Amino acid sequence: WKDRRKSGILTSEAVKQPVAVRYGWANNPVGNLYNEADLPAFPFRTDNWLLNWDKSRFEAMSLLELAAYIQRNIQPSQLEIKSVWDEVYQGIQTNNKGLASQRLQTLINQKLEDEKLAIALQVLLEKLEFPS
Structure with missing residues (x-):
């Protein structure tokens, strides 16, 4: 073996x-x-199953915490989608929320294989567009 x-x-x-x-x-x-x-x-x-993860866990994180969590743990593995995520992450890090939101919408419109990632990206978009 x-x-x-x-x-x-x-x-x-x-x-x-x-x-x-x-x-x-x-x-x-x-x-x-x-x-x-x-x-x-x-x-x-x-x-990479969801296990006990649901939308509320992502909602409890701040914008920066959620972006960092995605970057560390569940970022896209497909090259073309990962490059869009890199732009989103850079936009969030540099406080360019307009760019981050636009590129994030592009990501969400893609067919994502990872359900956990799709949920996290949707929550991230909500946090960008409607900050608390």
Whole structure:
């Protein structure tokens, strides 16, 4: 199951078409995955599901907090969409809310694969257009 010494390939007869993998995903997990230096693997997950996130959590953040959260955790991965997000983020950082709002509207009109990102962007637009 080892591939090029830096990654592993996981398979299971019980799961023919997996959609995600989690390792050590619990409080105080007991791990059994080690590298060749006998160091334990860090817990990880490959999914990006909403879990307990809903719109109200994003609404509770300030404009800058939400923009920073998106930048750190859920920014778009598609290159052309990411470049538009970079313009939005730069506009927010430089207080150019007109540009940020315009480019954010362009992003929202795109087909976004990540539902969490779509919700966060919509809340961000509301915060730009109707500051509290």
